[in-house]
Amino acid sequence: MAIVSKILVIGGGISGLACAWRLRQLGRPVLLLERGPRFGGVIDTIEQNGFRFDIGPQSFTNTQALFELIDELGLGSELLQADPRAPRYILRHGRLVPAPLSPPQLLLTPLLSARTKLRIISEPFRHTRPPETDESVAAFVRRKFGSDLLANLVAPFISGVWAGDPEKLSLASAFPSVRGLEERYGSVIRGAMKQRRQSGGKRSSLCNFRGGLSRLAAAIAAQLGDSALTGAEITAIRRSPEANSHSFEVTYKFGAATESLGIAAVVVALPADEAARLLASFHPKFGGLLGKVEYAGVAQVSAGYRLDQINYRNVETGLKGFGFLVPRSEGLRLLGTVWNSSLFPGRAPGGMASFTSFLGGMTDPEIVSYSPERLAAIAHSELSSVLGITGAPVLQHVACWQRALPQYNIGHHGVTSALRTLCAETPGVFLAGNYFAGPSIGACVEHANEVARNVADFCSAAP
Ligand SMILES: Cc1cc2nc3c(=O)[nH]c(=O)nc-3n(C[C@H](O)[C@H](O)[C@H](O)COP(=O)(O)OP(=O)(O)OC[C@H]3O[C@@H](n4cnc5c(N)ncnc54)[C@H](O)[C@@H]3O)c2cc1C
Known part of the structure; x- marks a missing residue:
């Protein structure tokens, strides 16, 4: 087993990437291991037939921490800002009413x-x-x-x-x-x-990148270089038996091999259930607390249509706007639809429009068990009824997460406070992720920065 003085970050979603980046900026040697074949976690961007679809999040709100990160990564010139006055609509008796x-x-x-x-x-x-x-x-x-x-x-x-x-x-x-x-x-x-x-009355606007949201993850991973690996699944973390009590032995699968390494501190930047599994060996309380974080499943259907298929026009704005939300009383299964090509350029080829519809959530948990074909058909039929679309979509892409978003339900604050206490009692173990300080990309980055500073302080104080 290689013994290194490195800090290990587990999970290559935005929480893990931002934490590893901040640790690097603080002058700390860091290694990030991601199980999947790419970085970004739920954030992904795909390009097909001239359409660019963001899978997972569609945009982010410009927080101070995010803008600093974007600036440090040199991504400022790729940043797109949606018109902050872009109307949002609510469906009311089948018609779109400006929110x-x-x-x-x-x-x-x-x-x-x-x-x-x-x-x-x-x-x-x-x-x-x-x-x-x-x-x-x-x-x-x-x-x-x-x-x-x-x-x-x-x-x-x-x-x-x-x-x-x-x-x-x-x-x-x-x-x-x-x-x-x-x-x-x-x-x-x-x-x-x-x-x-x-605050001077400034309204924050929604942002994205010319190449889609995955640019953020890709840019951090590129800067981390060899210090960030994909295809490496952590299977166990335990306190190192031989070295001093402040170091850990981590086992991970990399291709067909099972490797292990010694590290000084570990940041577990994973969804709560994965974190619970890995931390059970430290204290059974980790599993109990992390298991209390509820998640909502979400299905997402991205679609492209020709503009001449779409009959809906707002009198003042045409098909301009953020998109629409659907109250449950409307009897649809769509939660809402983002009008991607009206928000940001480069999302659809000329003469076409692109949309991303969401279904599921806490009020319709069953739908995430449907087949992709059935989800695509429901999204197309309901979007067509709202926007007066005739004919089939030019293109559709379905993504589905059984556990998409953590729910900050009644009692959640008690869970995160107890987790903070438990981490303080488990020196060298740190938690990051979207169930802690907010699920938005901006909140994940802000929390990752805070965790990185705590890890750096811990390493400075360690004997
Ligand atoms: C459908 C959807 C829409 C959203 N819309 C928005 C939006 O519009 N704006 C916004 O700001 N936010 C949005 N969010 C929220 C935001 O995207 C997420 O909260 C955030 O990206 C989560 O990042 P994360 O790094 O905490 O977790 P994740 O992205 O889940 O990353 C965790 C990573 O850990 C890896 N992993 C798991 N187990 C292991 C293991 N054992 N070893 C190694 N690696 C492992 C996983 O492969 C994954 O890459 C949305 C989320 C979803 C799902």
């Missing part, structure tokens, strides 16, 4: 009743305090604004972004800043307006 993105639009939208609008207007004048308990997003919205805001705006957003169920999702874990506004100001609208004024 209200500003306070005046909230008051004019047909999606909300007069009573709810009155509650919105009066909210800044009512001082409330959040309950002591871990409140669900649904309970919070009903308490503050009423049930039609929940059904027509919040629930579709939760389905589209989290694949989640607002009755289960914890406000404090999933939207800590919203709970913070109520705690601090007694009103979320007054608090949000104050914060918006302080």
